[in-house]
Structures are given as C-alpha cells and as structure tokens.
Amino acid sequence: MVKVKICGITSAEQAAQAERAGADAVGVVLYPPSPRAVTLEQAVQVKRGLGPFVSSVALLVNSDSAAVERVIDQLQPSLLQFHGDESAEFCQQFDYPYIRAIRVKPGDNIEQLCQPYHRARGLLFDAWDAQRFGGTGRQFDWSLLPQNCPAPLILAGGLDSVNVATAVAVVAPYAVDVSGGVELSPGVKCPQQMAAFIAAAKGLAT
Incomplete structure (x- = not known):
C-alpha cells in the first residue's frame, strides 16, 4: 500500500491530526521564505505531537552545513529532505538518512x-518553478518520471483527494506527498481533507 506524507505541518495539533488521519510521515518546512515555514524550535514542538511510529521529515532548502547539523542535533528527524540545489556530496556528508x-x-x-542520489532513501518528484522550491500546488507531466529510479519514488506536485487515486494507479509510487492540497490556507491543514486524501491514496475511500 502506498505511503502518505503530509508536508508543511506547523503545529503539534496538526501533526496529531495527520497521524489520526492515517499519515505515515509528516514534514516540517525549515525554509523561511515558505508560507509554511517553522523555526527549529517550532519543529521540535511539531515532532512532539507525533506517536513513535510516524516518521518526521525536515525539509531544507540550500541550508549550510552548520544549519543542517543543528537540525540533526536538535530535531533528530527520521529523514532530512533536501529540496534545493544540494549536490549528492552535500547530502551524503552528514551520514544521515535523507530524501532528495x-x-x-x-x-x-x-x-x-x-543518478548521483542513488544513496538517498527516496527521490521526491515535484513540479519545477523558476521562483519557488516546491509548494507550487501544480501538477507536472508524469510521463517525464524516470523509468529506472535509483531510489523509492515519491510523487508530489498538485495532488489532492480528487486526483491522488489516479496518480497512484498511473505512477505506482512508493509514496505520495501533499501540502497545499489538504489546506484551508497555507500552513493550516484541514483534518477532513487530510483524511479524504489518505483514504483516496490508499484505496480506502468508500
């Protein structure tokens, strides 16, 4: 069954709501320009809203090595998510599980x-935008996805409860990732939309 990550969680309450809805992972955005950004201290509080069997993911965009080390030390996320222009060498230097x-x-x-990211725990595919590193809410052409992905494929980009079942059927990803598609406003998740998305993704919708 496909895994589901809810990204852009901004509070412990939202994290708990995502877990109750059936999320396998939640993501916090540690990138100040994002409307869903949280501080490292807030990210620690978000993680405290999770039970022990839900993964926590820290999204970083072109952070320097010292900032990444602080995230590892203070947050201890299940995974780092590098969402900028980071090289494979940069991602691997921390000897910490990551997705790219x-x-x-x-x-x-x-x-x-x-190919350079073959040591990643997963590769997340999102829509390209000249101005923004993710969070565009736009779908891209799934036929452009690699036929031979060197790591588990995670699909993002414009997904919601209406199109995610089709996405899972067509792409057969390891996981799907959603942020804006389950929100009332940027950074404010809707419990009902999260539940509907997860049910549709996992084929549980009635």
Whole structure:
C-alpha cells in the first residue's frame, strides 16, 4: 500500500491530526521564505505531537552545513529532505538518512539528474518553478518520471483527494506527498481533507 506524507505541518495539533488521519510521515518546512515555514524550535514542538511510529521529515532548502547539523542535533528527524540545489556530496556528508527532491522540468534528462542520489532513501518528484522550491500546488507531466529510479519514488506536485487515486494507479509510487492540497490556507491543514486524501491514496475511500 502506498505511503502518505503530509508536508508543511506547523503545529503539534496538526501533526496529531495527520497521524489520526492515517499519515505515515509528516514534514516540517525549515525554509523561511515558505508560507509554511517553522523555526527549529517550532519543529521540535511539531515532532512532539507525533506517536513513535510516524516518521518526521525536515525539509531544507540550500541550508549550510552548520544549519543542517543543528537540525540533526536538535530535531533528530527520521529523514532530512533536501529540496534545493544540494549536490549528492552535500547530502551524503552528514551520514544521515535523507530524501532528495527533484523538480521536474520539461527538457531535462530527469533520469540523469537522479543518478548521483542513488544513496538517498527516496527521490521526491515535484513540479519545477523558476521562483519557488516546491509548494507550487501544480501538477507536472508524469510521463517525464524516470523509468529506472535509483531510489523509492515519491510523487508530489498538485495532488489532492480528487486526483491522488489516479496518480497512484498511473505512477505506482512508493509514496505520495501533499501540502497545499489538504489546506484551508497555507500552513493550516484541514483534518477532513487530510483524511479524504489518505483514504483516496490508499484505496480506502468508500
């Protein structure tokens, strides 16, 4: 069964709501320009809202090594998520489990872009945007996804409870990732929308 990550969680209450809805993982955004950004101290509080069997993911965008080390030391997330322009060498230097986001841009050799990150625990594919590192709420052409992904494939980009079942059927990803598709406003998740999304993704919808 496909796994589901709810990203852009901003409070312990939302984290608990995501877990009750059936989320396998929750993500916190440690990137100040994002409307869903939290501080490291707030991220620690978010994690405290989770039970022991739900993964926590810290999303970082072009952070320096010292900042990443602080996240590892203070938050101890299950996974780091590098969502900027980080090289494979940068991601691997921390000897810590990570997933790497690949922004899918038509014309790029996506399979070639993936190869350096073969040590990642997963590769997350999101829509490309010239101005933003994720969180666009836009779907991309799934036919551009690599045929031979060197790590478990995580699908993001414009997913919601209406289209996620189709996405799972067409792409057969290891996991799906949603943020804006289950929100009342940026950073404010809707428990009902989270539950509907997870049910549709996992084929539990009635």
